[in-house]
Amino acid sequence: MNNIRLQLLLFLLLSGASNAQPPELRLIHNLEVEESDDPWINQQTIIMGDAHSGQAFSRTDSVNPYGIGWRGPVPASFQNRNIHLSISGFARAFSVDAKASIVISILKQDSTVYWINRPVNYVDKTLSSWSKVNEEVMLPSNLCTADYTLLVYIWNENGHSICDFDDLSLVFNELRFGSFMPASDTVSSAIPVGEYQEVYRGKYFKLEYDKFSSQFKILSPSDKLLMYSYSLFTSWSELDSKDISIHSSLSRSFFLREDSLSEEGNFVSFDIRSEACNSKLIIFFSNTEATVKFHVESSFLRPVLLYRQSFSASYGPELREVYRNSSHMDTKTFQEEYWLGTGGFQVLTDSSGFILYRVENATSLQLRPEANRFCVNLDWDLDHPLLHWPLLKGKEKAKENHSSSRITQGDKISGTFSIHGINQEIVIPRLMTFSEGRTGAVIWTEHADYSDMKLQRAVNFGSDTIEEARYASAGFVKHRIPVTKSAFYSNPDKELNSKKLGVLNTEIANVKGTPGFKEFLLDVQNFGQEICLHTPDQYTTTRPLLKEALINFQKNFNSLSWIDHGYDNLKKSNREDLVCDGLNEASDYYALDLWQEFGLRYFWNCFYEDTSLYSSLGFHSFFSQPYRGWGDRFPVPDFWQHPNRSKELVHWATTSTFDPPDAGMWDYFFNEQRMEDLLQSRGIKVMHVYPARADSTNGFYEYKDGHFFIQSGFDSALQRQSRLRDAGRLELISVKDYFGYQMAIQKVKIRPLENGFVEVENNSEVDLKGISFAINSATVKVPGKVLNARLEDGETFFWFDLNKGESVNIEISPLAK
Incomplete structure (x- = not known):
């Protein structure tokens, strides 16, 4: 039944229609004459000859590498909508090493925000014969507004071979998603x-x-x-x-x-x-x-x-x-x-x-x-x-x-x-999920698999030769980036790192058995990192060992979080996990009572990773999944409490594992464009990573001259994030601090008053430092409070401190709208 429900949901994502759906729009250039009514580009490449239809086609070569194309805002009837764009035509090559592609690009002013190229696949392998070409792309509504420019064109990538194209066709359709509301709520009710x-x-x-x-x-x-x-x-x-x-x-x-x-x-x-x-x-x-x-x-x-x-x-x-x-x-x-x-x-x-x-x-x-x-x-x-x-x-x-x-x-x-x-x-001040007016967050969560002290020092301090956090030259500690770092308490099975990386003939790092590991964790904790259990050990634990581990991590690290490890159906596979038998009172591996006894509250939930529920709805490797540009219909909570299966535990999720095989992907995944998209969408990205795992293909560190060092590309990615934090835009924070804050602001009450003021009351049990609001105005007063604010893209983000049990009245200028 459960698998059926997931399949039905996936079907729902791509079904549904609306009476307001615009009709299909076809833009066709047969290249027989230059078109002036539509924004066709690179028409200087049109020549006469043996065309697919008629007598004219577009030729690209070393002189003209860019062929026939289209440039302009998305057609008006499709603006602010998700789009399914079909691109077709006929292509021809005269050399086996010809390399042409269809480029789809989106610009905002002069900046490229999206660029892909789809290689032309010549169906007819006979040289100088015309082949039918079809490509399709889905474009999100946030990139299909009047502020953006869409480009589609032919690109001759190597230039030394001739590539021809004819009968270019662009077909616009609205990309539809099904409703997540009860069917009775999708139609209007009679007065x-x-x-x-x-x-x-x-x-x-x-x-x-x-x-x-x-x-x-x-x-x-x-x-x-x-x-x-x-x-x-x-x-x-x-x-x-x-x-x-x-x-x-x-x-x-x-x-x-x-x-x-x-x-x-x-x-x-x-x-x-x-x-x-x-x-x-x-x-x-x-x-x-x-x-x-x-x-x-x-x-x-x-x-x-x-x-x-x-x-x-x-x-x-x-x-x-x-x-x-x-x-x-x-x-x-x-x-x-x-x-x-x-x-x-x-x-x-x-x-x-x-x-x-x-x-x-x-x-x-x-x-x-x-x-x-x-x-x-x-x-x-x-x-x-x-x-x-x-x-x-x-x-x-x-x-x-x-x-x-x-x-x-x-x-x-x-x-x-x-x-x-x-x-x-x-005018309602909208409560933000980030403090001090920031508009996005990255939370690094480390899973402890096959870790070693040398690797820990490399990614946290810059090199395995640096033994204390205060001397860090690079890495998480140098850039003051918190990590929710999970660790094993014990290694009763004597699991070795050489199983993953031959040069490390050591046991997997654990608090109980690895000399200096507890001291290392205490050191990085003093520099802002959160320490928690990745279950007590590599395989299924015993209840006495679980209790011993919880006592130790509470005493030494005041742990509040937990990250599951090694879950599947086997008896050896960490049956104490949240998603195994940790919630099952009838099991010998029941753990919920001990978690509660020792104060654990924030638990990693693997649902989105292991169902891939929204994996097909990503876009261009941006952080959010489903991509927020597709719209807000998708139920994707950042955290939650289950009503009756896990008592007061707070669940937080990741959508994928980030496991770069080498250093080459850091500048791509963490470039300015993707970080800016995260901030503009006001999103949170929880990273599921293994930075200190013993793995020869790990992109977090490198091994040279007998020592481990942080990968320079990884360190540069951390440095870019730290600059955004220092600019007051990005929140770099641990699991316990972020989701603790979320649970507190859940109890903030906001209500309009008759005099035009808006009352904000903190009903939580903690003081809220830098509670933040967004408003389309720069004129805000909060009597009795020191108010901080910043402007960004026509909005004002303002913040102040609000103690537990305290309420304030926010006065907003009548010109706020």
């Missing part, structure tokens, strides 16, 4: 009609109910429709049953239960029934502020695997702003669908509207602008993915999807969110 009776009227809102349709609507004091057409969607399968089918129910009947009064406001309650659970909706209308709080609670009637439960509604006013999960804001051009995470949106028409921002107790928020629908996910397996490798004989790669919530009869789940009523456009 409600019926015998609606007033149930509640207050200073800020009004609620009316129709007993025949069992629906209600929320209106403004001036009777403008705000919300309507509610539904509760539930998807599940029977727990521990031979029936593996997935069931779903869509409840549209909300049975009015009762209303009640309190000093704070009014409560209105509804019952909702489905095959799997009985649910109730409690709506609270405040007497003192324009706030409505929705609370949904479901009690399950049978044991199930719960894949999803979501509460959805339509909004009446016009969509004005979308607050994306990245802290970007969309105002005029909206995407077809958004997974907003903890983001939100603002709607307003004729002085009546509301803001929904930062759901309080739900896994995520989604939005479908063309349908005027939003969806609050009370529980969704894609918001908290998890894999499991069961203990099996004779198998190694059999994994199960444990992302769903395991529900027993009588279990309850709940979710809460609030809307804030408005009568004019309100």
Whole structure:
């Protein structure tokens, strides 16, 4: 069942359509005459002769290496959309060593942001014969705006051979992705009609109910429709049953239960029934502020695997702003669908509207602008993915999807969110996930496999001859770049590094048995590195050794994180792993109780790596996966807590292993273009690396004259990152510090006040240093606070310190929009 669900999801990524899809656009140049209406380029290469069609074609040689092509902005009907571009024509060569290609390039002003060349494959191997050529490329919407220039042209790479091209054709189609919302949320709902009776009227809102349709609507004091057409969607399968089918129910009947009064406001309650659970909706209308709080609670009637439960509604006013999960804001051009995470949106028409921002107790928020629908996910397996490798004989790669919530009869789940009523456009400061106004983060996480002290010194200090961090000449320590460094505690199996690299006849580095290794770890920890376990040892541990390792790492390193190692189905393969039996109370290798006892909280989750769920949606080796330029519809949380399989553990993910075979890739993967894309997308890249692994093809270090040194290309990549940090743009941080900060800002409450101010309250247990916000304005005041700010691309990033339990009112200039 789990594999089927993953396959269905992959199908979903590339399916779906929309009524707003533009028609296919074909641009064709037959080269018979020079075209002036379209931006065709290199037409000087057109000559007369034995063409594929007609009498003219484009010839490239040593004088004219660049052949017929097209240059200009993406056609207007396809701007701000993902594009599928097909390029075709006919090619001919006169030499076996001819080397021609089709180049696709994107420029922003004079800078190249994307460039690829697709070699021409001559189907007809007969020299001087015309061969059909077809190439296809997918281009993301963020590079298909009016600010970018698209180039397509023929390139004769070696120049000394003649290459001809004829009948160039460019075909533009919109690249479509399927919806991740319940099907009922992808279409508009009719404006409600019926015998609606007033149930509640207050200073800020009004609620009316129709007993025949069992629906209600929320209106403004001036009777403008705000919300309507509610539904509760539930998807599940029977727990521990031979029936593996997935069931779903869509409840549209909300049975009015009762209303009640309190000093704070009014409560209105509804019952909702489905095959799997009985649910109730409690709506609270405040007497003192324009706030409505929705609370949904479901009690399950049978044991199930719960894949999803979501509460959805339509909004009446016009969509004005979308607050994306990245802290970007969309105002005029909206995407077809958004997974907003903890983001939100603002709607307003004729002085009546509301803001929904930062759901309080739900896994995520989604939005479908063309349908005027939003969806609050009370529980969704894609918001908290998890894999499991069961203990099996004779198998190694059999994994199960444990992302769903395991529900027993009588279990309850709940979710809460609030809307804030408005009568004019309100400027909302968008909470950023980075501190001190930075717009991106890189977290280096080291997996401890086959490590040696010499290699550790090389990549951290610059050379294996440097023994202390204070003398570092290069590497992580020199550039003050934190690493979440996992390590083995012990090596009971006497595993040797020579298994990977012959010149190192040493045991794999471990705290208990390697002289000086604990002292080395303490030294680099004092320079900002985080030390954690990569499980206690190379293979499956024992419970006593696990406890001993946890005691040691708590005492020496105050470890809060854990990185799994060596997981598969075999008995020897680290059964104590999170994704093996670490969460299985019935197993001898159960570890969750010990993790909690010794304070571990932040756990690597391999779901995206081992399912390759979004691997086909990368782009040009940029860091994000799926590439953020494809849009925000994809559910990709940076961290999460599973509702009932791993208690309070915080999961964080990587999307791939970065394992360069040599030094040649550093300038490519970590060049200015890719780092800038990370910053512009406000993304986080968690690196899964093995910098100090004993491996002769390792690109992190080199061996010469009997010593190990850091690869110069790797060190240059670290240096580039440190410069971006020093410029105040990039956050270089450890797992515990970054995700600890994320858990704290989850408890920050942001709400608009009637006087135009916005209140920000820190309900976490820690002081927040440099809490940061983004806004389209340079005029911000925070009374009583030292305010820091910087401008970038028309936005202001501002930050200040906010102590635990403290609240402030942010004043924003009326000219902020």
